[in-house]
Amino acid sequence: xxxxxxxxxxxxxxxxxxxxxxxxxxxxxxxxxxxxxxxxxxxxxxxxxxxxxxxxxxxxxxxxxxxxxxxxxxxxxxxxxxxxxxxxxxxxxxxxxxxxxxxxxxxxxxxxxxxxxxxxxxxxxxxxxxxxxxxxxxxxxxxxxxxxxxxxxxxxxxxxxxxxxxxxxxxxxxxxxxxxxxxxxxxxxxxxxxxxxxxxxxxxxxxxxxxxxxxxxxxxxxxxxxxxxxxxxxxxxxxxxxxxxxxxxxxxxxxxxxxxxxxxxxxxxxxxxxxxxx
Numbered sequence: 349x350x351x352x353x354x355x356x357x358x359x360x361x362x363x364x365x366x367x368x369x370x371x372x373x374x375x376x377x378x379x380x381x382x383x384x385x386x387x388x389x390x391x392x393x394x395x396x397x398x399x400x401x402x403x404x405x406x407x408x409x410x411x412x413x414x415x416x417x418x419x420x421x422x423x424x425x426x427x428x429x430x431x432x433x434x435x436x437x438x439x440x441x442x443x444x445x446x447x448x449x450x451x452x453x454x455x456x457x458x459x460x461x462x463x464x465x466x467x468x469x470x471x472x473x474x475x476x477x478x479x480x481x482x483x484x485x486x487x488x489x490x491x492x493x494x495x496x497x498x499x500x501x502x503x504x505x506x507x508x509x510x511x512x513x514x515x516x517x518x519x520x521x522x523x524x525x526x527x528x529x530x531x532x533x534x535x536x537x538x539x540x541x542x543x544x545x546x547x548x549x550x551x552x553x554x555x556x557x558x559x560x561x562x563x564x565x566x567x568x569x570x571x572x573x574x575x576x577x578x579x580x581x582x583x584x585x586x587x588x589x590x591x592x593x594x595x596x597x598x599x600x601x602x603x604x605x606x607x608x609x610x611x612x613x614x615x616x617x618x619x620x621x622x623x624x625x626x
Contacts, residue, residue, distance in 0.1 A: 372448035396420040401477030403430040406594040412438040420467040451506040470517035475507035485539030503546035524565040558611035566611040571597035
């Protein structure tokens, strides 16, 4: 059983020889202790984020950005090989942890939070991992009940369960939660009933959580259409090259992660446009 540790307040930390090996962990070839970054001769406080579904698409783009900005990052994905390849593209030794596993698995969720605790605490949780469901997308009347339950398990139940697991660390840091949603949560697109319903439920969970936990910032964020594998699976055989890459949505997420906006629903690229207009 992995026990959560209290968030360390010290700016100096060195890995213990008995450091926990988390289930599914993918470690860089070399590790070096580093929990802050030099800034004008001193060390900035360490910030740690969990980003789920980070082997590709928006999760990978965000994890790369945060790592480059000096964040500690804990990432996951179900495919260990894809996660290892993704992790090698942004891993900063001693500051990133990659754990292969399914967010629907309670033990995996516990390992993610324990890894963040080992890095010094948790400041941001990004629930990005999502399941589209059957491809091509079927009409609601043809959506298999078991398939719908699997979509809900990944897109709605798992994010809430991970939030519950992470709450002690997040509240200790007055942290932030970003739940990645979709315009399919609020629009009636044919074929998107299962996915859209799961994201609509996630939005309302976020809305209620923001009311119940005013000490946290809770954001539910629509990143917009993106040129990703999931989007391609939603439109098999179609050309989606006109969609923007996920990297174009990342600045809006960073605005929420590092800015001072109140809890609420946001569109990532609208935040980017608003920032450019200032």
